[in-house]
Amino acid sequence: MKRSIFKHILLTTAFAASTGLASAQCNDWNWPEDKATAEEKNVLYTDALRNDNFKAAQKPHMWILKNAPNLNTAIYINGEKIYKGLMESTKDEAKQEVYFDSLMMMYDMRVRYCGEEKDVIIRKAYENYKQNARKVSELPKVLELFDRALELNGNNLDYYVVLPYMSAIVNNAKYVKNLSEAEILERYDKLSEVINHNIANGTRKDKWEDYKGKVDGMLVSVVNIDCDFVRTNLGPKFKENPSDLKLAKKIFGFMLNGKCTDDPLWLEAGKKIQEKEPEFGLAKNIALKLKGTNNAEAEKFFNQAIELTDDPSNKADMYIQLGTMRSGSAAREMYRKALAADPTKRDAYSAIGILYFQSFDDCAGKSDIVKDRAVFLAAYDMFEKAGNSKMMEQAKGQFPSKEEVFTYNYTTGDAITVGCWIGETTTIRTRD
Structure with a gap:
């Protein structure tokens, strides 16, 4: 026609x-x-x-x-x-x-x-993509229009064109073969800046976060961004300029997608992002990564995470993590803080119960077996609050016997105070 x-x-x-x-x-x-x-x-x-x-x-x-x-x-x-x-x-x-x-x-x-090119170009690019996305000869024009739309609109680029734009980049690279890796990454960087800006400031945060993951996934289909790529190409740049937040985000995201979060470079990039743009989830993940190898620094990030959230469940989880890094009364203090933040976190009761259960050797005076075994009575009480039937059964198996209660001049049902650092008052029960 x-x-x-x-x-x-x-x-x-x-x-x-x-x-x-x-x-x-x-x-x-x-x-x-x-x-x-x-x-x-x-x-x-x-x-x-x-x-x-x-x-x-x-x-x-x-x-x-x-x-x-x-x-x-x-x-x-x-x-x-x-x-x-x-x-x-x-x-x-x-x-x-x-x-x-x-x-x-x-x-x-x-x-x-x-x-009115600024407003019109977005529509024109999007309609061109819808009509010509499968036509190899038209792909360069589609990409040119999206490039112009981004150039004119910057962070105000409409969310619905993000995936079509990235698709146009990928299709040009795959089928027209008109883009070098550097040209692909240059466009990806600009698009990522828009996405990150709108995650931080936009009204459709869930959409932008979803698109961020999808754009990252599309990139790796045309550029082999594995851990070695990041170490070789981005690591030296980050070492030269460790205050480069954009580069830190790029390293962090690529290494996260590449499942190489054990690399020290990933951790350093994450710390830089957290320093500049503190956020609960990142503080938590950094702390978890540090836990066991650098507990002092891990505690710092767990405490940061607590300060960065108003969610009771999140706060409680962080206190529980802090508790696992301590012992005795210091650990119990963290578990109690978790319960104060969110009383539904019954795992904290189990954690306290385990502290008591495991304290027998350290706390036993070895002169009164009933008093010594009272740690298991207190542990049982905690396991019961947690609804932990398995540990309740184990604790009951360590209760004093009827004979021991009689021999040491106690009566079943009497109150008894657990010594050592525990200081709990519980009720005497027997295992038989």
């Missing part, structure tokens, strides 16, 4: 008659000399459009474009609706191409007559 007659008319008449209007504004109504006809055509096409009669809207709308191309932004907004509607109304691919051609002209004319 020949190119759109509509486009031919516009190129040879309207554009030629409008030299110098590139920066014109269309916010007001700029009626032509023949205002009466223009008003009539405007009513005709808008009525047809209101009834989804896109074909009927086309002819009067074309008259306005030819005779009053700077009438108002509305003629291009409505023109977009008309040609999208016409594209959707047919399965004939040739006709769809003609209508698509006209849709592109709506965008081009709006930029030429109304000077």
